[in-house]
Amino acid sequence: MKIERVEVIPYSIPYTHPLQFASGKVTHADHVLVRVHTDDGVVGTADAPPRPYTYGETQESISTIITKTFAPQVTGLDVFDRERIHAVLRRTIHNQVAKGALDIAVWDAIGKRLGAPVHKLLGGYTDRLRVSHMLGFRPAHELLDEALRFGETYGISTFKLKVGRRPLALDIEACHVLREGLGDGVEIYLDANRGWTANEALEVLRRTEGLGLTLLEEPCDAKEALSRRRLVDRSPIPVVGDESVPTAGDVSRELLSGGCNAICIKTARSGFTEATEILGLCTGLGVDVTMGNQIDTQVGSLATVTFGAAHEATSRRAGELSNFLDMADDLLAEPLLITDGTIRVRDVPGVGAEIDEDKLATYRLS
Ligand code: MUC
Numbered sequence: 001m002k003i004e005r006v007e008v009i010p011y012s013i014p015y016t017h018p019l020q021f022a023s024g025k026v027t028h029a030d031h032v033l034v035r036v037h038t039d040d041g042v043v044g045t046a047d048a049p050p051r052p053y054t055y056g057e058t059q060e061s062i063s064t065i066i067t068k069t070f071a072p073q074v075t076g077l078d079v080f081d082r083e084r085i086h087a088v089l090r091r092t093i094h095n096q097v098a099k100g101a102l103d104i105a106v107w108d109a110i111g112k113r114l115g116a117p118v119h120k121l122l123g124g125y126t127d128r129l130r131v132s133h134m135l136g137f138r139p140a141h142e143l144l145d146e147a148l149r150f151g152e153t154y155g156i157s158t159f160k161l162k163v164g165r166r167p168l169a170l171d172i173e174a175c176h177v178l179r180e181g182l183g184d185g186v187e188i189y190l191d192a193n194r195g196w197t198a199n200e201a202l203e204v205l206r207r208t209e210g211l212g213l214t215l216l217e218e219p220c221d222a223k224e225a226l227s228r229r230r231l232v233d234r235s236p237i238p239v240v241g242d243e244s245v246p247t248a249g250d251v252s253r254e255l256l257s258g259g260c261n262a263i264c265i266k267t268a269r270s271g272f273t274e275a276t277e278i279l280g281l282c283t284g285l286g287v288d289v290t291m292g293n294q295i296d297t298q299v300g301s302l303a304t305v306t307f308g309a310a311h312e313a314t315s316r317r318a319g320e321l322s323n324f325l326d327m328a329d330d331l332l333a334e335p336l337l338i339t340d341g342t343i344r345v346r347d348v349p350g351v352g353a354e355i356d357e358d359k360l361a362t363y364r365l366s
């Protein structure tokens with residue numbers, strides 16, 4: 001089953017509640033839908049969310065690198081020869097999100113061809129993931145209202161709070177207000193998106209002691225190597241690498257140099273193939289993982305659920321899966337539902353991301 005062509009469809013869907021965090025703000029899902037067409041009529045689908053402030057990729061760069069560079073290289077290759085496809089993609093450095101979407105689309109095509117759900121092909125550990133909801137920058141009382149509403153409406157009891165603001169007191173207050181308002185049964189963890197220095201992060205840890213925060217993600221730039229290592233040594237909670245570890249090589253470097261001691265896996269930037277490699281590294285070394293979110297659509301979130309539910313280590317913690325709730329619309333023909341705080345995998349061939357063509361026609365840019 002050979003790849004006949006690769007299609008890129010840039011589209012834009014507005015957010016009803018834009019998400020703001022230390023490294024950027026998302027008001028529109030300006031993403032690229034990627035479709036791998038095979039010579040026997042199977043179409044694999046995936047979503048590519050550009051995050052220029054994180055990886056340098058844009059909607060235009062993703063469309064161009066796939067159309068001009070990757071598509072000519074993978075056309076004619078068999079979708080089952082994933083190692084060959086990856087050997088080709090690896091010749092081009094960076095462009096993680098473009099590569100990740102191509103990889104997921106290839107897996108989707110494989111699943112459809114075999115008549116098998118991809119979550120089963122990847123591991124089939126469980127059929128659902130608990131959902132963690134990401135809270136962006138807002139005044140503390142609004143954050144609490146949002147968390148309570150998500151708890152009540154969707155049964156979500158894990159929240160990732162975006163921090164990394166200055167003065168530090170803004171985030172410290174938010175942590176205290178959330179813990180007081182949500183009670184002890186709710187998990188709260190932090191993601192600073194490199195907004196602080198390592199020493200500022202240490203101060204925040206001191207001033208939030210006793211609140212039971214569980215993880216501290218990307219507190220500062222990982223290039224701040226010495227101070228970051230000192231922070232990791234002194235932190236009472238795992239320090240999670242996210243944007244510092246988009247590839248398996250980055251994961252090895254950061255874990256071995258003491259830049260972090262837990263890893264956020266994101267299928268949007270690693271696809272399923274490199275995410276599997278990263279997961280193997282982490283479980284082999286005895287390092288905790290989280291399933292992160294790149295402010296994904298329902299299409300992207302379904303890919304995260306597919307990978308996360310397939311493995312034991314990735315399904316232990318709640319995965320970040322709910323940002324699509326803040327979008328005005330989405331492309332999935334059958335909407336993704338959060339029930340009892342969980343999202344289920346789809347037991348259909350492939351990943352299960354069937355696209356509503358009318359919606360795609362409405363939101364596509366070209
Ligand atoms: C996260 O975990 O950092 C923000 C930027 C991005 O690329 O992902 C999000 C969430």
Ligand code: MG
Pocket residue numbers: 191193217218242243264292
């Ligand atoms: Mg993060």
